[in-house]
Amino acid sequence: MLELKNITKTFGSVTANDDVSINVTKGTIHAIVGENGAGKSTIMRIAYGFYNADSGEILVDGHPVSIRNPHDAIALGIGMVHQHFMLVDTMTAAENIILGAETGSAANLDLDKANRDILTLSNELRLGVKPDAYIEDMSVGQQQRVELLKALYRDAKLLILDEPTAVLSPQEVEEFFGILRRMKEQGKTIIIITHKLEEVLAISDEVTVMRDGRSVGNVKTSETTAKDLARMIVGRDVLLRVDKTDAEPKNTVLEVKNLSVSGKNGPAVKGVSFTVRAGEIVGIAGIEGNGQTELIEALSGLAKTTGGNIEFDGRDVTNQSARKLKELGIAHIPEDRHKRGLLLNSDLAENSILGVHYRPPVETAGFMNTAVINKRVAQIIENFDVRPPNPALPAKALSGGNQQKLIIGREFDLKPKLLLVSQPTRGVDIGAIEFIHRKLIELRDAGSAVLLVSAELEEVTALADRLLVIREGEIVAEVNPKTTSVEEIGLMMTGG
Ligand SMILES: Nc1ncnc2c1ncn2[C@@H]1O[C@H](COP(=O)(O)OP(=O)(O)OP(=O)(O)O)[C@@H](O)[C@H]1O
Ligand SMILES: [Mg+2]
Secondary structure (H helix, E strand, O other): OEEEEEEEEEEOOEEEEEEEEEEEOOOOEEEEEEOOOOOHHHHHHHHOOOOOOOEEEEEEOOEEEOOOOHHHHHHOOEEEEOOOOOOOOOOEHHHHHHOOOOOOOHHHOOHHHHHHHHHHHHHHOOOOOOOOOEHHHOOHHHHHHHHHHHHHHOOOOEEEEEOOOOOOOHHHHHHHHHHHHHHHHOOOEEEEEOOOHHHHHHHOOEEEEEEOOEEEEEEEHHHOOHHHHHHHHHOOOOOOOOOOOOOOOOOEEEEEEEEEEEEOOEEEEEEEEEEEEOOOEEEEEOOOOOOHHHHHHHHOOOOOEEEEEEEEOOEEOOOOOHHHHHHHOEEEEOOOHHHHHOOOOOEHHHHHOOOOOOOOOOEEOOEEOHHHHHHHHHHHHHHOOOOOOOOOOEHHHOOHHHHHHHHHHHHHOOOOOEEEEEOOOOOOOHHHHHHHHHHHHHHHHOOOEEEEEOOOHHHHHHHOOEEEEEEOOEEEEEEOOOOOOHHHHHHHHHOO
């Protein structure tokens, strides 16, 4: 249905796509895999007219086409859901869906009819989207369905999904795959970019592997394995599990007593108590939306508490500012890197000093110390393999996974007494996951206390020395991840 032929695309000195050819067969689910920065999003954005190729050809149903912008792509039946959603928070699902798609003048806009059409579409695929619900009140999973509906409402026959599962809980992934299968039954063609090999194996018919801007392999899913794919992606064998010794915990660094925090819809954290000691990783397992976000925000100074205490290093730090906490030695790798972690329009050098930019050695007596900044950013780029390794690039020019590596590198560089880390490997390729896991263990072994939140149950059980299960804002169990099965923990998370 879609043929991308010999596509080349450069951004300045970076060749994002180098003579890439991909064939997507009608009615199939085609996975695109590859390292961070391999050029996956770029090639798909070209197919969607978001970028224009420098050279190459695009064919739809065997005919050469010109896709200069998303409008052209939509007219050809191509829809795309981006890696980072592009919805307006303060508008309803229906308003977002028809935004830009309405024909005729605004006066002719029939919101009632649009609402009905959207509801019909939503019901057909069992998406459960309420047209009049506001985006800001929805879970990420629901927001994603709105993005899907947005493409389907424009009559997309080919849907391009850029890392759609990165933000979903395991349960949501299951439901999402159900939706994809139903769409396939309806005759849709789907392209899915993902870093999760088990997902590739579960959902796709065919896989294209990209590396360094090129397409380096194309296989039928039924004829490959996770191990083979991993080798094709990274170019070497990858350790697909975590390798660590037992923790040797020392003094208590963080003591949380009876802590309560409010969220958007009332109490989110309800009187939790726990400790984290130097030299251990304490994991928090739970289905997203059970208070993890609010807990970490309170601990990092981004949200106020409504009850209880936080003690850090023997002193009460409840409701201290984020800046103060950072000065005391608490680093934070946030779950939402676009909202909290980066200044997208600033360069890597500036981003590398966020949080320490106002104090020595970065700033002294009102002057920014360029030498210190240059050294710092160079170190982060080197140690965390941030690509491309150019400190002058704006953060938004980095691929998703490389943005994450930059944030992790910056926070690790603080040599924190306590690291608060949420979803450390979201959107990160398998080689980088192995690397980040190793770095987290190294930080632990160097004596930092680590509090880890991850929606990936496999990840949190593999990394944590002790595991707390959170449900509806309460810690319902503490388990030894070595002796408790993932299934048991899953049951505790759901209360089943
Ligand atoms: N708008 C842009 N300006 C400059 N460089 C860009 C831009 N978009 C992408 N690049 C660069 O092109 C290369 C490919 O990026 P792309 O986003 O396609 O990678 P990806 O395979 O989707 O990676 P990830 O898995 O991290 O999302 C990277 O080196 C990236 O830094
Ligand atoms: Mg990408």
